[in-house]
Amino acid sequence: MEIMDKNEELRCIGCGAVIQTEAPKELGYLPQAALDKKTEDNAVYCQRCFRLRNYNEIAPTSLTDEDFQKLLLKIGQKNALVVNVVDIFDLNGSMIPDLQKYVGKNDILVVANKLDVLPHSLNPAKLTKWVEKQMKAIGLKTKAVLVMSAKREYDIYELLELVATYKKNRDVYIVGVTNVGKSTLTNAIIKYETGMADLVTTSRFPGTTLDQIELPLNDDTVLIDTPGIIHKGQMAHYLSPEDLKLVSPKKEIKPKTWQLNPDQTLFLGGLARFDFVSGSKQGFTTYFDNELSIHRTKLEGADEFYQKHAGELLVPSVSKDLVRHEFNIKTKSDIVVAGLGWICVAEKSTVVAWAPAGVDVLVRKALV
Numbered sequence: 001m002e003i004m005d006k007n008e009e010l011r012c013i014g015c016g017a018v019i020q021t022e023a024p025k026e027l028g029y030l031p032q033a034a035l036d037k038k039t040e041d042n043a044v045y046c047q048r049c050f051r052l053r054n055y056n057e058i059a060p061t062s063l064t065d066e067d068f069q070k071l072l073l074k075i076g077q078k079n080a081l082v083v084n085v086v087d088i089f090d091l092n093g094s095m096i097p098d099l100q101k102y103v104g105k106n107d108i109l110v111v112a113n114k115l116d117v118l119p120h121s122l123n124p125a126k127l128t129k130w131v132e133k134q135m136k137a138i139g140l141k142t143k144a145v146l147v148m149s150a151k152r153e154y155d156i157y158e159l160l161e162l163v164a165t166y167k168k169n170r171d172v173y174i175v176g177v178t179n180v181g182k183s184t185l186t187n188a189i190i191k192y193e194t195g196m197a198d199l200v201t202t203s204r205f206p207g208t209t210l211d212q213i214e215l216p217l218n219d220d221t222v223l224i225d226t227p228g229i230i231h232k233g234q235m236a237h238y239l240s241p242e243d244l245k246l247v248s249p250k251k252e253i254k255p256k257t258w259q260l261n262p263d264q265t266l267f268l269g270g271l272a273r274f275d276f277v278s279g280s281k282q283g284f285t286t287y288f289d290n291e292l293s294i295h296r297t298k299l300e301g302a303d304e305f306y307q308k309h310a311g312e313l314l315v316p317s318v319s320k321d322l323v324r325h326e327f328n329i330k331t332k333s334d335i336v337v338a339g340l341g342w343i344c345v346a347e348k349s350t351v352v353a354w355a356p357a358g359v360d361v362l363v364r365k366a367l368v
């Protein structure tokens, strides 16, 4: 695959940063000796991508929210097809409320990614309807919604059919908040079309892709992966790289049901807490990464329990205090902690949810 024109600046094929050999701590750094070894097709990876790809080591970046937003605003000025990737496990945390503003008059397809982590008993057609409704609620006019898994390479063919239908000679931009799987999707498409696997750098850390990555797919289509927008309401932004591993589900979530009496508390590691304040004894079902440890205690001693055990029995934890959110539940509902998961409350009750300051906590009609 020809990656770029000879007279354009050289970019890292993994993250899109402009390659430079002067400043090791800046984006796009590659030692001169490594650059000298580049192959004919100009496919080079910067040092940050090399470390990310080979050792799963993340180097901090200096990009700001504004840099990402500027990039997206540019898309609105182009004539393009926009594929907005959202994370179906964290739909509210991954929707971009003002996306329509960014993309202007361009057509939008929505990919609700990471279907593989939801319980497989959930009906994809029902999930599609749910995503469609949520998109409508934020005023996004979509041509189609596709629920899929980029990592498992489910439904790539269906997506390409949709792209072919709506593309109309335009470039295709993949956009979304960080970590939803835009680059994983880009790779799955490239693999489907060319056989080349794992071209662009992906990682579990938010902020992997740093600039637009233009990939000619065939004679008349250019696919463009973009850096993710930072949505501060997502749990991922408050966790260390190590802890992130413990909360991002990699495979199907196994729900667990807890028979609770009022005045009992569940701790989700040290990251969130649910207090069953009032209501009749009932089953609460938790939907979190299978690796996240859940502890049941008495509500009465819960504050003390947290003070004593956060960071050891209750891991992972954050240095910030947890903030209180009270919900009066009338019918079967989910209380969602953005990016972490949710608890399904079956019957009328009062529940208090605690999460780190800044992390979104919301209630919705039960998904399951």
Ligand SMILES: Nc1nc2c(ncn2[C@@H]2O[C@H](COP(=O)(O)OP(=O)(O)OP(=O)(O)O)[C@@H](O)[C@H]2O)c(=O)[nH]1
Binding pocket: 113, 114, 115, 116, 117, 148, 149, 150, 151, 152, 176, 177, 178, 179, 180, 181, 182, 183, 184, 185, 201, 202, 203, 204, 205, 206, 207, 208, 209, 210, 226, 227, 228, 229, 249, 250, 251
């Ligand atoms: N389970 C599951 N994980 C996925 C899927 N797609 C992506 N991931 C994981 O999600 C994490 C983020 O993936 P990326 O492709 O780097 O996400 P991105 O949207 O490009 O992120 P930025 O470049 O930071 O904006 C990685 O750990 C991926 O393995 C999927 O379909 N299922």
Ligand SMILES: [Mg+2]
Binding pocket: 182, 183, 184, 201, 202, 208, 209, 225, 226, 227, 228
């Ligand atoms: Mg990316």
